[in-house]
Amino acid sequence: DAGVIQSPRHEVTEMGQEVTLRCKPISGHDYLFWYRQTMMRGLELLIYFNNNVPIDDSGMPEDRFSAKMPNASFSTLKIQPSEPRDSAVYFCASRRDRATGNTIYFGEGSWLTVV
Amino acid sequence: EDQVTQSPEALRLQEGESSSLNCSYTVSGLRGLFWYRQDPGKGPEFLFTLYSAGEEKEKERLKATLTKKESFLHITAPKPEDSATYLCAVLSGGSNYKLTFGKGTLLTVNP
Numbered sequence: 001d002a003g004v005i006q007s008p009r010h011e012v013t014e015m016g017q018e019v020t021l022r023c024k025p026i027s028g029h030d031y032l033f034w035y036r037q038t039m040m041r042g043l044e045l046l047i048y049f050n051n052n053v054p055i056d057d058s059g060m061p062e063d064r065f066s067a068k069m070p071n072a073s074f075s076t077l078k079i080q081p082s083e084p085r086d087s088a089v090y091f092c093a094s095r096r097d098r099a100t101g102n103t104i105y106f107g108e109g110s111w112l113t114v115v
Numbered sequence: 116e117d118q119v120t121q122s123p124e125a126l127r128l129q130e131g132e133s134s135s136l137n138c139s140y141t142v143s144g145l146r147g148l149f150w151y152r153q154d155p156g157k158g159p160e161f162l163f164t165l166y167s168a169g170e171e172k173e174k175e176r177l178k179a180t181l182t183k184k185e186s187f188l189h190i191t192a193p194k195p196e197d198s199a200t201y202l203c204a205v206l207s208g209g210s211n212y213k214l215t216f217g218k219g220t221l222l223t224v225n226p
Contacts, residue, residue: 004158031212033212042216042217042218042219043159043202043204043216044216045213045214048212048213050212055212056213091158091159093158095212102146102147102149102164102206102212103149103161103164104149104161104214105161106151106158106159106160107158108156108157108158109156109157109158
């Protein structure tokens with residue numbers, strides 16, 4: 001069974017440019033999460049979806065960040081305009097419905113550098 | 116607000132030298148405590164879930180235990196391939212499906 005798939009794995013962009021990160025969750029998983037990891041703050045939840053609907057976006061740092069999930073197999077996290085302080089590793093994760101377990105499975109991450 | 120504190124931040128062991136990592140937590144109604152392993156350049160890899168005080172789980176050289184205030188990850192006779200960052204996370208009754216992570220313990224096992 002394929003895991004959570006993220007793209008791109010690495011991106012270097014200039015300040016002010018738009019960045020789009022993509023995620024394909026594990027098939028059959030009802031929940032999708034976007035996390036950000038930095039040395040200073042560790043892993044932080046940005047937003048999560050249940051059945052393609054955004055449930056909690058309280059972790060999204062600013063209006064420059066937006067996330068969508070148009071269908072059960074695809075989600076995007078967009079940063080527009082990007083700033084150097086957005087440099088981090090962005091992880092997508094997914095899990096099944098609560099009734100079948102609480103384990104969250106992570107992708108390999110998208111390493112973003114904004115210069 | 117849920118809080119997770121891991122100690123030590125970094126731990127260096129010799130191969131075969133057993134030790135423990137600590138995860139202390141403050142949550143409103145624990146629904147699960149999770150241990151993950153993260154290798155450099157990789158995403159967190161799930162190891163264990165513990166649900167109630169007194170519960171223990173084992174996998175190869177790792178054993179996770181849980182009390183009402185903390186969890187320990189015991190590493191018995193570690194090998195260099197056990198070198199990684201170990202992350203602890205909690206899921207509480209007041210946070211829906213939001214995992215709160217500690218900052219991790221970087222374990223280095225020297226041959």
